[in-house]
Amino acid sequence: MENIKKNFLLFLAVFMFSCVSSGEYKAKLAEIEALKGDKGKLEERLTSKESELSKLKSEKDQLERDIKNKDDEIVSLKNKIEQQKNDIKALKEEKSEEEKKRQKLIEDHDKLIKEYGDLKKSLSLSKEELTKESLELKTQLKEKDTKINTLQDEIALKNNQIELLKNEEKKKKEVIADLEQKIADKEKEKSELVKNLQQREDETRTLKKELSEKELAINELKKEVRELSTDRAKVLEEKEKAIAELKKTYDNLVTELSGEIKKGEIEVTQLRDKLTLQLVEKILFDSGSAEIKGSGKKVIDRVAEILKKVKDKQIRIEGHTDNRPIGAKIALKFPTNWELSTARATTVVRYLIEKGGIDPKYLSAVGYAQYKPVASNDTEEGRAKNRRIEIILIPLETDMNKQDK
Numbered sequence: 001m002e003n004i005k006k007n008f009l010l011f012l013a014v015f016m017f018s019c020v021s022s023g024e025y026k027a028k029l030a031e032i033e034a035l036k037g038d039k040g041k042l043e044e045r046l047t048s049k050e051s052e053l054s055k056l057k058s059e060k061d062q063l064e065r066d067i068k069n070k071d072d073e074i075v076s077l078k079n080k081i082e083q084q085k086n087d088i089k090a091l092k093e094e095k096s097e098e099e100k101k102r103q104k105l106i107e108d109h110d111k112l113i114k115e116y117g118d119l120k121k122s123l124s125l126s127k128e129e130l131t132k133e134s135l136e137l138k139t140q141l142k143e144k145d146t147k148i149n150t151l152q153d154e155i156a157l158k159n160n161q162i163e164l165l166k167n168e169e170k171k172k173k174e175v176i177a178d179l180e181q182k183i184a185d186k187e188k189e190k191s192e193l194v195k196n197l198q199q200r201e202d203e204t205r206t207l208k209k210e211l212s213e214k215e216l217a218i219n220e221l222k223k224e225v226r227e228l229s230t231d232r233a234k235v236l237e238e239k240e241k242a243i244a245e246l247k248k249t250y251d252n253l254v255t256e257l258s259g260e261i262k263k264g265e266i267e268v269t270q271l272r273d274k275l276t277l278q279l280v281e282k283i284l285f286d287s288g289s290a291e292i293k294g295s296g297k298k299v300i301d302r303v304a305e306i307l308k309k310v311k312d313k314q315i316r317i318e319g320h321t322d323n324r325p326i327g328a329k330i331a332l333k334f335p336t337n338w339e340l341s342t343a344r345a346t347t348v349v350r351y352l353i354e355k356g357g358i359d360p361k362y363l364s365a366v367g368y369a370q371y372k373p374v375a376s377n378d379t380e381e382g383r384a385k386n387r388r389i390e391i392i393l394i395p396l397e398t399d400m401n402k403q404d405k
Helices: 002-016 023-124 125-257 258-263 294-307 337-354 380-386 401-405
Strands: 266-271 274-280 314-319 365-367 388-395
Touching: 002 294, 023 125, 125 258, 125 266, 125 274, 125 294, 258 266, 294 337, 294 388, 314 337, 337 388
Parallel strands: 314 365
Antiparallel strands: 266 274, 274 388, 314 388
16 A cells, blocks of 8 residues: 555656646546545545454454353353252252151151050059059150150251251242343343344444455556556657657747847747747837837748747737836827737737738737736836747647746
8 A cells, every 4th residue: 555655646746747738638637636635535544444443353352252251150150050959959858858757756756655555555454563564654654755855856956947948948049040130131141242243243344345345446546547657658758749849949930030039139938848939029019009010020920930830839929018107198099008918919919810821729819017027127128128029839738827827
């Protein structure tokens, strides 16, 4: 991406130092500027999307870690529930054993009662025997009563333990219910996390798709840049040819007008594809007049012979004055320097068409009054230089306002 940017900027820099020479090239340049702006926006959006993608990936990793932690918590809770169930099962088994013991005590008690009845029946035996046996039975009965009391105490203790076990079992059930609710909540939270993860993955896919589209757009831009580079090479070649042709025109003008040039009355300059022929006022016009003098017509005739051969340039005639106001007498015809400069430029254009035989479609006239001086208006010499006609040759498609600058 950095190399593309450097190449693109280098290409634009070369364009900025080259003068536009065709309507197509100018349109391509405008298109490149638009593409440059689009490219900048694409790069900004691409950078933003890459940042969002990185952020989403981080969030995805965090979500996956959260889900794993939640899964670990669920497994831990399930293990606790299983342990609680095992504890309850053991308590139930212990309770069952206690019930069996209690039942055995009750059976022993019933057996003792039965034996007690049998002992009472044996009282009908002989008094001595009964007395003896009664004493024995009383002793046995006392022992049995003691044993029964002990067993009853044990039964009461076991009943208390059973009641405690029931309460503990109830608490265990409550704990299990709470754990099951927590598991349900964790499962719900896990479901939400999975849903969010799915949404993040969908967004990631969308961002990847947009990134792919941006890459395609960048590739198209590269292709257009390559095509524009080829077009530019052709334009530069054509431009160099046009400059070479304009140089011939320059040489012809310099040769033809060498006398006036030496006198300082005419100046010929060439700046790449722009050629300027500057004629001071006294060659063409009398002061305050817009009618070409006879000597001026001869000069223009010589210039026209050379300009007739130029078919690929726009010929612009510019009228210029110094900053002195128009006199009262001349003001009746030319109220300001604007009218005078424009009239002189128009007169030269008309003469080039009617007498010089130059195709009107190549000609244009404009007056600038005193607002484009080439010298200071504080001296007579400077004002004389500013009172001038300029014949400017520029490419046909060149923007006049841009060329003026």
